[in-house]
Amino acid sequence: GQQVMQIPQYQHVQEGEDFTTYCNSSTTLSNIQWYKQRPGGHPVFLIQLVKSGEVKKQKRLTFQFGEAKKNSSLHITATQTTDVGTYFCAGQGGGSNYKLTFGKGTLLTVNP
Amino acid sequence: ETGVTQTPRHLVMGMTNKKSLKCEQHLGHNAMYWYKQSAKKPLELMFVYSLEERVENNSVPSRFSPECPNSSHLFLHLHTLQPEDSALYLCASSQGSTGDGNTIYFGEGSWLTVV
Numbered sequence: 001g002q003q004v005m006q007i008p009q010y011q012h013v014q015e016g017e018d019f020t021t022y023c024n025s026s027t028t029l030s031n032i033q034w035y036k037q038r039p040g041g042h043p044v045f046l047i048q049l050v051k052s053g054e055v056k057k058q059k060r061l062t063f064q065f066g067e068a069k070k071n072s073s074l075h076i077t078a079t080q081t082t083d084v085g086t087y088f089c090a091g092q093g094g095g096s097n098y099k100l101t102f103g104k105g106t107l108l109t110v111n112p
Numbered sequence: 113e114t115g116v117t118q119t120p121r122h123l124v125m126g127m128t129n130k131k132s133l134k135c136e137q138h139l140g141h142n143a144m145y146w147y148k149q150s151a152k153k154p155l156e157l158m159f160v161y162s163l164e165e166r167v168e169n170n171s172v173p174s175r176f177s178p179e180c181p182n183s184s185h186l187f188l189h190l191h192t193l194q195p196e197d198s199a200l201y202l203c204a205s206s207q208g209s210t211g212d213g214n215t216i217y218f219g220e221g222s223w224l225t226v227v
Contacts, residue, residue: 004154030211030213031210031213033210033215035218041220042114042202042218042219042220042221043155043202043218044218045215045216045217048213048215050213088154088155090155092210092211092213096168096211097167097209097210097211097212098143098145098160098162098167098168098209098210098211099157099160099168099170099210100157100210100216101154102154102155103154104152104153104154105154
């Protein structure tokens with residue numbers, strides 16, 4: 001079945017440093033979505049990428065979708081303590097119209 | 113306020129108990145989901161209902177029984193659970209399928225502990 005691998009599993013940074021998490025799918029995706037889950041909270045949708053090579057920005061966050069639509073990345077510039085949480089990618093594909101396959105997530109902690 | 117409300121937020125149950133988790137969405141969506149989130153594991157899709165019809169059932173043990181009486185409500189009935197079933201159970205909804213590019217909106221989750 002479809003698998004989505006996400007690295008790193010954990011990342012600890014000093015406030016102001018940059019952060020990147022990477023997502024790789026075993027199959028070509030129709031779209032990829034990114035979610036953030038604060039400690040003790042629930043996943044909240046951040047963004048969706050659909051087109052090959054697509055790049056989207058949200059303030060300090062930059063999202064990329066690979067040319068082959070099998071990988072994606074999330075980059076945060078100049079992290080802040082409010083960025084703390086687990087960032088999940090979720091790939092749509094694999095023949096099911098309702099199944100998002102989630103990566104294990106990257107837990108980001110930020111030292112003030 | 114997420115638009116997807118789950119109750120109870122916390123539940124402790126014995127292995128012989130029968131309990132239910134409830135989910136209600138106020139977003140006018142027509143698809144609803146149950147996900148399981150365990151420590152060190154990816155979010156696992158359990159069930160999907162679209163227009164009250166089950167469209168996904170991902171090899172979930174029969175001790176978990178979903179019910180979708182209408183497009184706004186979703187239940188997960190629990191009976192004879194095992195301690196390894198302890199997890200955060202997340203309800204979600206979407207307007208149409210994720211295959212059509214629709215995003216899902218999660219509830220705050222129900223923390224389940226089986227003792």
